[in-house]
Amino acid sequence: MKARVHIMLKNGVLDPQGEAVRHALGSLGFDGVEGVRQGKVIELDLAEPDASKAEAQVTEMCERLLANTVIESYRVEMI
Incomplete structure (x- = not known):
């Protein structure tokens, strides 16, 4: 059985990596991006x-x- 775990910073917690990505996207001409939150995904084989x-x-x-x-x-997702 496999599980996928999606982990994100809670709302209100500063996300410096997300802000760096947003800034980089703006530098590449993607001006419509107002916010980016970066997280991680972990897959487990059980x-x-x-x-x-x-x-x-x-x-x-x-x-x-x-x-x-x-x-x-x-968030845990069983796949």
């Missing part, structure tokens, strides 16, 4: 065959290691 158990494991992984829940939010 041995657990039960989808609900696998999702619970991935959620625990996010809470304990993969996401900094103080400043980041995450």
